[in-house]
Amino acid sequence: MIELRNVIKKFAGRLAVDDLSFTVPRGEIFGLLGHNGAGKSTAIGMMLGQVWPTSGEVKVCGHDVQSNRRAALMQVGAIFETPVFYDYLSGWRNLEILSTYTAPTTKARIREVIEWVGLTGREQSKVRTYSHGMRSRLALAQALLPKPELLILDEPSDGLDPEGIHEMRQTILRLQRELGLTILLSSHLLNEVEQLCTRIAVLQQGKKVFEGNVADVKATLGKVALKTSDFVSATKLLRGSGLIIATEQEKFITLAEGRSTAEITQALVSAGIAVDGIWQHEQTVEDFYLNLVKPPPTPQKN
């Protein structure tokens, strides 16, 4: 659904996106991570034909955005960080206005999306009377109007309270489940990305520094959490037996190649050390992200 190939974007000589390539296949929820100014919004702008790439190719729904923007965006919906509307007009009128920029839309379709996002009863109120949560729902409604196949969400939970964030997360999952949409999600909320996305790309200073499955990010090969009455004695024994190769924070052990948690448990119980718990450790996307973007240690002066 989305294909970026060797995309470069410079603003007045400053490199905002540097040789960015990735693809988002149909049906996937893809996360775009990165700090402020990493190039996420610029990349999204290029996908929507709002920002022109300096070089490279951007394809959306199989069409080149630069040369065939209309076809590329015909079935794309987008939501940006702070939902802005014509505050002095009603929610309904806003949807009517925005729908005419895509294709003729029936009143029944507008009513359908209003119902889907849960704004029924408030659609004739002026948008200035809406709460932030209601504006987010209206933003979602406008994105859903053209019956999109692809939804691009740029920081959709920005400014929402915890309840609003939870609601947005449930809505995104519902969108994929019920409507089968492909979703590109740019977010600062790593927890949100972890819960929603199947695959992520991490941008740092305009460059992609990682792209892969969330499941792979979470699974840390060989790292096991061990809860025992005497961690020091236990690890000394395990090292001596060649079952582990490292320990960490008196909590984690790294298994030697080919070893299993069952062997660890057996060795400790045989030595009379009680095992209160042993499980495969999963690192969070947050741990992974922070390790990835951590600045390299500065060389020490002699």
Place this chain on the structure above:
Amino acid sequence: MFLAQLKNELWKLFGKKRTYIGFGAFLLAQTLMLLAFKYTRWQKDFERLLSGNGYLATEFISVLTVSLVMLIPQIMLLMPLYVALVGGDLVAKEAEDGTLRMILSRPISRLRLLFVKWVAGIIFAVVLVLMLGLTAMGFASLLFPWKGMFVFSPGLAFSVLPAHEGLVRFAFSHLFLAVNASVMVSVAFMFSCFNMKPSAATILALSFLFVSMVMENIPFFDRYENWFITHHFKCWLLIFRDPAPWSQICQSEIILFAVSATAFVVGAMAFQVRDIKS
């Protein structure tokens, strides 16, 4: 689809309170001028001017004469200000508010979007001018009788017309005034298409007008008067001359149309290559 987009653009434009600042200011200015004409020496001076040229003043201090007297300073001062205010908002305000980014996430082409906005701006200019003429006549009819029309604009027109012919020419002059207002909208719109604040677009459009006005009035530039839009803006008054200099009027109108079209093209080109960011 174009009509639906235009209708919605007009909803956006006329749904905003600031769009009505111009209408409100005109109503206030007209009321004040009408009272000033009626109750100060202004009317006496006008009567003296008429009788000095051999006309019976009571026959020509009328609805049409007073309407035009009220119109001239408003057209020169207030009209450019308010149409530039709306023209400067057309694109820059949407970019500033962030709604432009939302619109441009849709498959509408930038050129089409600009064209719709430009047409909406021109409709606003026409409506403003028509309202200005109608309210001027409406207010004047409250205090003055329906009689012949006397037109006096130094260097441009000095005419005495029967009521019917005066009304026809008064209506015709609004066609040319609408063109003037459209040119101002187009110039402000052009600046609005660049990456700048709406107020900056309005100020630049007004600066363009004032520079033209100042230069036109410098004796050295007399021979270049055709290069200044303010010179052509005055052609609406030529319609009151007897006979009307049609070739001069047509020449000015063609130039004003060309200025308007050029402003649109320049604005569209700037907007086409612009990156729209949050």
